[in-house]
Amino acid sequence: MTITGLKFAAAVLLAVSTGISYAGAGHQHAAETGVHNMAAMDSSGGGHMDHMNEVLQWLKHELGAKYEQPVPPATKQQMVSGQKIFTKFCVTCHGASGKGDGVAAAGFKQKPADFTDAEHSKFYSDQGRLYLIKKGSKGTPMPAWEDILKEDEILSVHAFIRSLRSPVKTINKGHTGHTH
């Protein structure tokens, strides 16, 4: 997987640096892993914050009122199976500790999220994240998982990554926006 990951990352880097949409590279990756990433379409030229705001609008639009609905606390069983799923399918990009430093991530223009960053973790709602795991994130290497993982597996892996969050120490202390 390391070699494949690096090859993929290199392909993405090349595509991005030459200004070509990397849908092709995403497709190649999809074929290699059996992931059908139809979400890898156009890559936006905007900055990190622009991109995140776009994703946020998309999630809110798609989910409507459901966006704000709470996702119940994880059960023990969800945590156990969620960790297995994470190790199997997500670590290449998201890194073993969930910090977004997986081997494949080095070449990505749009880096995977740091799941341990409590500030970042507040940016999308839990329902938003669940939906993003199902559908993938357009224009980024984040694949859609809804055809690979079952609903309860998606709930489990979401429960697991949610548990990686470090506790929020400063709540609303002048943090007006997401700035990194």
Ligand code: HEC
């Ligand atoms: C091929 C690389 C890759 C794999 C494999 C991958 N991801 Fe991602 N993921 C990304 C990238 C890149 C982003 C950033 C997307 C963006 O900025 O819109 C991301 C974003 C996310 C987000 C949004 C997080 C946030 O708060 O910004 C979640 C949730 C997520 N991934 C979960 C998963 C899960 C769960 C798995 C395994 C089932 C997985 N990812 C596998 C590359 C990957």
